[in-house]
Amino acid sequence: MLPTVSTLLLVVVAGVQRAASISLNTSDDVSIRQAAATAAKGMLSYYTNTGGSVGGQLGLLNSPYYWWESGAMWGAMLDYWKYTGDTTYQNETLTAITAQLGPANDFILQDQIFDTGNDDQAFWGVTAMTAAEYGFPDPPAPLPTWAQVASNVFNGLASRWNTTYCEGGLLWQIYASNVNGQNYKNSISNGGLFQLGARLARYTGNTTYSEWAEKAWDWTAAVGLIDPASYAVYDGTDSSQNCTSVDHDQWSYNVGMFIYGAATMYNISGTAAAPSASVATWQTRLEGLVNGTSVFVSPFSNATNVMFEVACEKEGTCNTDQFSFKGFLARWLSQSSVFAPQISDTIAPWLQTSAQAAAQSCTGLGNSSCGTKWWVEGFDGVTGAGQQMSALEVIDSLLVGSGDVPLKGGAAPSSSSSSSSVDTSTLVTWTTVVPTSSSSAGVSTTAVTPGTTSSTSTANASVMGGLASAIASMASQGNS
Ligand SMILES: *[C@@H]1O[C@H](CO)[C@@H](O)[C@H](O)[C@H]1NC(C)=O
Ligand SMILES: *[C@@H]1O[C@H](CO)[C@@H](O)[C@H](O)[C@H]1NC(C)=O
Ligand SMILES: *[C@@H]1O[C@H](CO)[C@@H](O)[C@H](O)[C@H]1NC(C)=O
Numbered sequence: 001m002l003p004t005v006s007t008l009l010l011v012v013v014a015g016v017q018r019a020a021s022i023s024l025n026t027s028d029d030v031s032i033r034q035a036a037a038t039a040a041k042g043m044l045s046y047y048t049n050t051g052g053s054v055g056g057q058l059g060l061l062n063s064p065y066y067w068w069e070s071g072a073m074w075g076a077m078l079d080y081w082k083y084t085g086d087t088t089y090q091n092e093t094l095t096a097i098t099a100q101l102g103p104a105n106d107f108i109l110q111d112q113i114f115d116t117g118n119d120d121q122a123f124w125g126v127t128a129m130t131a132a133e134y135g136f137p138d139p140p141a142p143l144p145t146w147a148q149v150a151s152n153v154f155n156g157l158a159s160r161w162n163t164t165y166c167e168g169g170l171l172w173q174i175y176a177s178n179v180n181g182q183n184y185k186n187s188i189s190n191g192g193l194f195q196l197g198a199r200l201a202r203y204t205g206n207t208t209y210s211e212w213a214e215k216a217w218d219w220t221a222a223v224g225l226i227d228p229a230s231y232a233v234y235d236g237t238d239s240s241q242n243c244t245s246v247d248h249d250q251w252s253y254n255v256g257m258f259i260y261g262a263a264t265m266y267n268i269s270g271t272a273a274a275p276s277a278s279v280a281t282w283q284t285r286l287e288g289l290v291n292g293t294s295v296f297v298s299p300f301s302n303a304t305n306v307m308f309e310v311a312c313e314k315e316g317t318c319n320t321d322q323f324s325f326k327g328f329l330a331r332w333l334s335q336s337s338v339f340a341p342q343i344s345d346t347i348a349p350w351l352q353t354s355a356q357a358a359a360q361s362c363t364g365l366g367n368s369s370c371g372t373k374w375w376v377e378g379f380d381g382v383t384g385a386g387q388q389m390s391a392l393e394v395i396d397s398l399l400v401g402s403g404d405v406p407l408k409g410g411a412a413p414s415s416s417s418s419s420s421s422v423d424t425s426t427l428v429t430w431t432t433v434v435p436t437s438s439s440s441a442g443v444s445t446t447a448v449t450p451g452t453t454s455s456t457s458t459a460n461a462s463v464m465g466g467l468a469s470a471i472a473s474m475a476s477q478g479n480s
């Protein structure tokens, strides 16, 4: 057998026919889209507040899911919309994100203060940025565009840059009422500022954002949250000790957040959006971070290239948040390959094997619910919205092709242009918009419909390019 074919992959392929699992042929785009549709449907089965009120529960998962994870979930639905071309959930996604905008259109809501740290707001901001880059329908007038919303979030984060200790950095928390995290400067908050800055710089061409991205990176590296040798991204550091002590836990979403920001910076270095940034420097940083990601793959010799959450998954101690993390790593790895095609050969085996392994875990509860551990055979009995999100994102990642270049727009204004509340009765009209650069195969959650296959329905390396072609070539080797 070829070395890229893991034992687990063989188990998985043999098990494709098992009842109620998500069947996935990674060399067939139609199969990938259908697997994604099943995972998405399962994820949204946890979302029941469709009749909630604007600024209230509309757009939110219920307990035990914290507010941030809903923002992350709608980001996953944007990825689903973009990469599968399925518009089934477009209205619902638009309504949900818009409902949480808040009075200043920056996702700050009084009734979510207890759940709103810098990282939480950043996750919703990243979702708004994604909507702008995908050409997702904007909120109805007079609400601002998604790019303006992302810029509002960025400005909020940047305004809280705190030099009292540690010579800078964002604290985890925003509000003093959140006692937990008042002295913690963490990677996901600073990484959120970093990634949003890089993406806004690219989108708007405004160098203020890329300068902030450089500043956020420099600070995070200087306090030791990015390891200078291994490029491991550690979780956070104690500002009451002037950031001299570091929590060395590694979580996959931390490195994922920095990877996509670094890929973006690499791609815009030396252009008008980041004239003083060095391509060589960002290339090295990106490569280092991708190297550092290897701690999150291959948990056992029987599961080569399968992604896992290294700090908790083997022990079975992951919490609700952590079940979703490896999905974001998959999302940001695959999207980084659009900006930095040189990483494709490294990450394609991780994503392809992990997607296959995730799909084979989705045999739970008699309704294709996905499990947590992709490295055990079948369903491990631990499921939820986060597990669905992880499976959805890693399956979607197989569809990311070199042509999926995020859009750019004009300069976003520096503050919100409107504070109107949302009238949900107007959020119902966008039914015909299809993603700009993805073919719109009709995705069926039940069966393949002949005639609805997309133009890339079989993985064709010569038209897909980049990551998708690396995956296609692996898959064809694996099938031989
Ligand atoms: C997977 O899809 C490819 C492309 O459509 C096809 O050639 C191959 O036979 C499929 N494999 C299986 C196991 O169905
Ligand atoms: C599967 O069943 C579980 C338990 O009844 C439920 O919580 C979950 O929402 C269901 N998923 C789907 C996709 O219906
Ligand atoms: C900056 O940090 C200090 C010390 O942790 C804190 O007292 C202060 O409120 C913070 N300032 C801002 C703007 O967050």
Ligand SMILES: *[C@@H]1O[C@H](CO)[C@@H](O)[C@H](O)[C@H]1NC(C)=O
Residues within 6 Å of the ligand: 165, 166, 167, 242
């Ligand atoms: C905090 O650390 C920085 C270097 O990281 C140092 O320059 C500064 O003097 C330290 N501040 C205190 C109060 O120790």
Ligand SMILES: *[C@@H]1O[C@H](CO)[C@@H](O)[C@H](O)[C@H]1NC(C)=O
Residues within 6 Å of the ligand: 229, 284, 285, 287, 288, 291
């Ligand atoms: C990444 O890993 C490769 C292979 O081990 C190594 O050659 C390269 O120097 C590493 N890059 C960085 C930036 O550490």
Ligand SMILES: *[C@@H]1O[C@H](CO)[C@@H](O)[C@H](O)[C@H]1NC(C)=O
Residues within 6 Å of the ligand: 266, 267, 338, 339, 340, 341, 405, 406
């Ligand atoms: C930057 O990204 C574009 C896609 O937006 C890609 O075509 C180009 O090759 C990338 N540049 C570099 C230097 O890799």
Ligand SMILES: *[C@@H]1O[C@H](CO)[C@@H](O)[C@H](O)[C@H]1NC(C)=O
Residues within 6 Å of the ligand: 008, 011, 300, 302, 303, 375, 376, 377
């Ligand atoms: C792989 O090995 C681990 C550790 O022994 C085990 O828990 C797991 O079930 C194995 N996975 C498969 C697919 O056999």
Ligand SMILES: *[C@@H]1O[C@H](CO)[C@@H](O)[C@H](O)[C@H]1NC(C)=O
Residues within 6 Å of the ligand: 151, 155, 206, 207, 208, 209, 411, 413, 414
């Ligand atoms: C660039 O962005 C910053 C931050 O949002 C804003 O303050 C500034 O006005 C923008 N500059 C231009 C030229 O648009």
Ligand SMILES: *[C@@H]1O[C@H](CO)[C@@H](O)[C@H](O)[C@H]1NC(C)=O
Residues within 6 Å of the ligand: 087, 088, 089, 090, 091, 427, 428, 429, 430, 431
């Ligand atoms: C979006 O909502 C409108 C109004 O309720 C409805 O007519 C339309 O079918 C919906 N579109 C989709 C794709 O569900």
Ligand SMILES: *[C@@H]1O[C@H](CO)[C@@H](O)[C@H](O)[C@H]1NC(C)=O
Residues within 6 Å of the ligand: 460, 461, 462, 463
């Ligand atoms: C792949 O696409 C190219 C360009 O459209 C076409 O020339 C080629 O025949 C295709 N190859 C396969 C195997 O379908």
